[in-house]
Amino acid sequence: MILGPDEARDFAAIAARIIPTTDTPGATEAGVIHFIDKAFAAEMSGQLDFARAGLAELNDALGSQHTDATQLGDLGEDEQDAFLQTRETTGFFNLMWAMTIFGFFSMEKYGGNRDQVGWELIGFEGGHGPWQYPFGYYDAQVHGETNDGG
Amino acid sequence: MADETTFDTREEVDFAIIGSGSAGGILAKELSTAGFSVVVLEQGPYRKAADFTHDELSILVRNELLGGGPEVHGQTFRHYENETAQLMTQQSPIRYSRGVGGSSVHFTANFWRLRPVDFKERSLLGSISGTNFADWPITYEELEPYYTKVDWEIGVSGAPGPFDAPRSKPFPMPPMPIKSSGVLLEKGAAALGLHAQAEPHAILSQPHNGRAGCVSCGYCMWYGCEAGAKSSTLAAMIPLAEASGNCEIRPDSTVIRIEINDKGKADQVVYLDINGVEQAQKAKAVVVSANGAETSRLLFMSANAQHPDGLANSSGYVGRNLMFNAHALSIGVYEHPLNDYKGVQVSRIVHDFYETDEKRGFYGGGGIDARPLFSATPIIHTMLGRDPNTPRWGKGFKDTMAHDFSRTLCFVGSTTSIALDSNNITLDPESKDAWGRPAIRATYMDHADDLAMAAFLEDRTAELHEAAGAEKSWRFGFHPTTGGEHLLGTCRMGDNPATSVVDSKHRSHDVPNLFICDGSSMVTSGRGQPTMTIMALAFRAADHIKTAANAGEI
Numbered sequence: 001m002i003l004g005p006d007e008a009r010d011f012a013a014i015a016a017r018i019i020p021t022t023d024t025p026g027a028t029e030a031g032v033i034h035f036i037d038k039a040f041a042a043e044m045s046g047q048l049d050f051a052r053a054g055l056a057e058l059n060d061a062l063g064s065q066h067t068d069a070t071q072l073g074d075l076g077e078d079e080q081d082a083f084l085q086t087r088e089t090t091g092f093f094n095l096m097w098a099m100t101i102f103g104f105f106s107m108e109k110y111g112g113n114r115d116q117v118g119w120e121l122i123g124f125e126g127g128h129g130p131w132q133y134p135f136g137y138y139d140a141q142v143h144g145e146t147n148d149g150g
Numbered sequence: 151m152a153d154e155t156t157f158d159t160r161e162e163v164d165f166a167i168i169g170s171g172s173a174g175g176i177l178a179k180e181l182s183t184a185g186f187s188v189v190v191l192e193q194g195p196y197r198k199a200a201d202f203t204h205d206e207l208s209i210l211v212r213n214e215l216l217g218g219g220p221e222v223h224g225q226t227f228r229h230y231e232n233e234t235a236q237l238m239t240q241q242s243p244i245r246y247s248r249g250v251g252g253s254s255v256h257f258t259a260n261f262w263r264l265r266p267v268d269f270k271e272r273s274l275l276g277s278i279s280g281t282n283f284a285d286w287p288i289t290y291e292e293l294e295p296y297y298t299k300v301d302w303e304i305g306v307s308g309a310p311g312p313f314d315a316p317r318s319k320p321f322p323m324p325p326m327p328i329k330s331s332g333v334l335l336e337k338g339a340a341a342l343g344l345h346a347q348a349e350p351h352a353i354l355s356q357p358h359n360g361r362a363g364c365v366s367c368g369y370c371m372w373y374g375c376e377a378g379a380k381s382s383t384l385a386a387m388i389p390l391a392e393a394s395g396n397c398e399i400r401p402d403s404t405v406i407r408i409e410i411n412d413k414g415k416a417d418q419v420v421y422l423d424i425n426g427v428e429q430a431q432k433a434k435a436v437v438v439s440a441n442g443a444e445t446s447r448l449l450f451m452s453a454n455a456q457h458p459d460g461l462a463n464s465s466g467y468v469g470r471n472l473m474f475n476a477h478a479l480s481i482g483v484y485e486h487p488l489n490d491y492k493g494v495q496v497s498r499i500v501h502d503f504y505e506t507d508e509k510r511g512f513y514g515g516g517g518i519d520a521r522p523l524f525s526a527t528p529i530i531h532t533m534l535g536r537d538p539n540t541p542r543w544g545k546g547f548k549d550t551m552a553h554d555f556s557r558t559l560c561f562v563g564s565t566t567s568i569a570l571d572s573n574n575i576t577l578d579p580e581s582k583d584a585w586g587r588p589a590i591r592a593t594y595m596d597h598a599d600d601l602a603m604a605a606f607l608e609d610r611t612a613e614l615h616e617a618a619g620a621e622k623s624w625r626f627g628f629h630p631t632t633g634g635e636h637l638l639g640t641c642r643m644g645d646n647p648a649t650s651v652v653d654s655k656h657r658s659h660d661v662p663n664l665f666i667c668d669g670s671s672m673v674t675s676g677r678g679q680p681t682m683t684i685m686a687l688a689f690r691a692a693d694h695i696k697t698a699a700n701a702g703e704i
Contacts, residue, residue, distance in 0.1 A: 018543040026548070043212065081544060088543070097543060105528035106207035121548070122555035124491060124528050126204065130365035135493060136556070137486030138330035 002041040002048070003033075006071070010055055011036050013072040014093075015100040017080050025117040027100055035103030035112030047095060054092025061087065156398050159431045163187040164699065166419045166433035168405050168448065171252020172681050173668040173688035174439035175383020176304075179390045180692030181437075182397035186699060189398050189431050190391075191421055193217075193444075194248030196401035197255070199385070202374030206527045209373055215256045217248035224581040224589035227632060231572055235591045237581060243592045243633030244443040244575075247374075250401055251384025252441065253635065254681065258371040258495050259352040259380055261306050262517065262679040263297050263686075265315040266290035267505060271513075271674060275506055278513055281597065282471050282569040286673040287645045287654035288690075290315055296686040296693075304685055305358045305381040308350030313501045323355050325497070326364065330488035331559040332498030335520035338561075338618030339500050349496040349519065352381035352681070361385060366493040368526060403429075404585050408436055408452040408461055408664070416461075416664045422585055435663040435704040437695070439688070442472065442637030442670040443590050446575040449641070451587065462641070462658035462666065467651050469576055471569035471642055472592065473675035474634030476600050478608035479523065479562040481535060482620035487556040490522035500614075503607065504677055514603030516565035516677050518611060523560035531555055538624065560626075561614045563607025564678020568597040569639050596630050604628050636680050641670035655694035656687070663704045667691040 003011065015027035015036070027033075040048045062069055065083060069075050075083065087093050103112030105119065107127075113119065116127055134140035157163050164186040167174050174190060182188045194217055208214040217223075220242050226235035227243040247256040267274065269286040277283060298319045300306060308321045325348035328336075332346070339346040353370065356363040364379040378385040391397040402424035409430070411417040416436040423429050438445050446469035452461040460468050500518040507515075524535030532551065535558060540550040567573075573594045581589035596604070608628050615623035644650025647659035652671060658664040669684050676683060698704055 019548055020545055022545055022548065024548075024552070084543075100543075101529060101532045102207055102211065105532065107205055110207060119528065122528060122531075122551050123487065123489070124555060126206075126368065126491060126527060129367040129492065131368065131492040132366070133327050133493070134330075135366075136330035136488035136490065138333040138484075138488060139328055142328055142333055 001037055003037050007052065007055060008033055008037065010059070010072055011096065013080070014084065014096045015103070017077070017084055018097055018100040019104055020077070024121055027104055029114065030104050030112050030117050031114040032100050032103035032112045035106065035110050036099050038111040039099060039102070044099070051092065051095055054090065054095065058087055058092060154392065154398070155395050157187065157189050159429050162432040162434060163189050164434050165437055166191060166431050167437045167439060168419060169252060169438070169440035169444070169668065170250045170383065170388065170399060171439065171441060171668070172254045172383060172684045174437070175251060175254065175387040175391070176685055176688035177437055177439060177667065177692050177695070178397055178399070179387040180689065181696065182391045182394040184696050185396065187396050188391070189400055189433070191403040191405050191419060191431065192250050192399060192401045193404045194250065194401065196250045196399065197374065199374070199376050199378045202376040204367070204369045204373065206529050210527070210530055215247040215249065215372070215374065216242065216245060222584045224578070224583045226578045226581050226589060226591045228593050229595040229630065231593055235578060235593065238633070241633070244590050244637060245633065245635050246441050246443070246637065250388060250399055251382040254382035255374045255384050256372050257681055260496055260519065260679040261308070261350045261352045261682040262677065263315055264290065264676050264683050265504070268674055268676055271506070275513065278568060278599070282571065282649070284569070284644065284649070284673055287643055293686050293690060294318055296689040297682065299689045300682060300685045303359070304352060304386045305354050305361065306350055306352055307355035309348040311347030311501060312345050313504060321350070323358060325349065326351055326353060326355050326494050327497065329490055329493055329497040331490045331520035331522065334484065334559065334618040335498045335500065335561065335614065338614035341617035342613060344500050344502045346498045346500055349499050351494060353494055354379045354381065359386070364494065368492045371495050371526060405440070405448055406451060406585070406587060408448065410454055410456060410461070410661065414456060414661065416661055426585070435665065435699070437665045437667065439668045441668050442640040443575050443592070445666060445668055445670050446640045447577060447587070447590050450577050457660065462651055462660045462664055464660050465648055465651060467642060467649065469574045469640050470571055471639035472573045472575055472594060473567035473569060473636070473638040473672070474594065474631050475567055475636045475675055475678040475680070476565045476596055476604040476631050477562060477678070478565070478604040478611065478628040479560050479626045480608065480611040480615055480623055481558060481560050481626060482615035482618070482623035483537065483554050483557045484559070484619070485557070485621055488559055489556050490559050491526045495521040495523070495526065503610065510606060512599040512602040513568065514566040514599050516563050516603060516607050517679070518561055518563050518607060518614070520559055520561055522558065523562060525555060525558040525560070528555065531558070537622065561611035563604065563611055565600060565603040565607060566677060567600050567638070567675040569642070569674070570597060575640050592633065594631060601630065636669065636675070638669040638672045638675050638680055641666045642673050643671045644673065656691040657698070665691065665695055
């Protein structure tokens, strides 16, 4: 772990609002924070200082808007969303957004997308090919009549 | 398998070929199997089919096959020559796969022939003021046997379409089966009175020449094919070159200079080996097939007292007339799942707008295809293929992703680009790449007619979604081109040494034993899928080079 417990909790909380847990798994269940931790330790290590500075700014803003909160996770979900909407044009939020997407949808070996929950959410079975025709609704109408489609 | 052939750098081989991609791989096979000794210098690594992965993060985010991004290549871009080119931080403007097989490894494999009209548009349509719009020095009829050679030796699947140029032999195998995106393009096209046809692919629809057919894994565009069904030169040509016993593929060899002797002939190629140590390969003749950007850079870097503006550049045409092909597209979401991420990208195309139509009021033509494009994999879908009018994060984002991903397709228009002096490759005066070479600087602003053609095709792609019954659709948003994968025109072929770099047989006008063959040879851009033509040119060039070599004329 390159991330300390407090910053890991904050990054995880942000990721969990970008892809929330609903009736289907979100960033938390996908283990996105493990992707983030591994990425900051390796390929994205050059971004770690920027991310830490961005998080410090975010927490300053949090403290001035919510005197009762020291971490994002102290707020209710709706309050977290409302607060993050005030931060969503920052470079830090954009970095967190990209890392959440990467962690949710990249191969499991990178630490996130556990049990391929990210792929399952959107109906992507990319880890399971190769495929037989037909692939979808519309080509099934054609392949029902001819075999080669040509 | 035969022992690997190797040559000592001090041993003069018949041919040093720089680049192992669409052109270099074919030239290596043709020349080595004809009995000539060949060393191929490839700047990238030697990946084999088993090295290719489905790893979207590595391929699309971390630029694995491109050998890294801007931090490695340092390329710069500007629209106009009076601007200072800027380092591109997100993505390199000039994109090609580095490795044995070159960009034929990661291409999408859409394989359109040019048509007779492409070679003589200047004569047919007249000049376009302020441009280098010109006829080719060869005709479709001269190139046709070599297109057929590509069909059969490289491996192209397809079926004849209503507007196709004449062919001397049928496709060697049927087209890839239709996908849902193709069915919807057919529906939209029929409603608009257009003609959808099967897409020709450099992907095997069935086993051919000892290679396996496509398994429809879906990872074609920007990925390498682990089944060997994609007809890269890595899969189709390099093994034959190596089996000849006359060819050494030397990967991780970054060429920095071609040297000219006191007789004015190229006699050795200087390169950095994998350890960064300078080496020099002696050769009787040199073939440059490094792609339209790298070929130009190398010729500039090889400037010497006899060739102060770059090798083979007495015309000043090296690097000029860069053509990217513009692309304009609309994205649509349909009622039922398409799962278009499975299988090859494209199964149907529309070529009704291929030829210039004076009624449109501008030069140009293009084709439209149906494909998942950005919706072939999740990360790129999120970044580029997602409905921009929906939330970027939170529950709304998640719900949209869950519904749209499997239902999304693109209609993509690809167009002509007009050759201009002001669109070019030069050496950046400041930026260097990781090997210390001057970085590639691209200067490019689409001609007004190119922009008009892209806008025209974008309108058609939007109409097609409506006609095909999309639940919703949006235009991706066309902007002037800021980079590309099609690197064309920068060492154009021609009969006049004042306005071209190589003759009609790919021999440079200025250096008698220097041949140049790749996308740079193209005089006009075609309609957006150039690799079929680059490969046909390479087969044709090889025939002429063999003839010249046998006659003692290199």
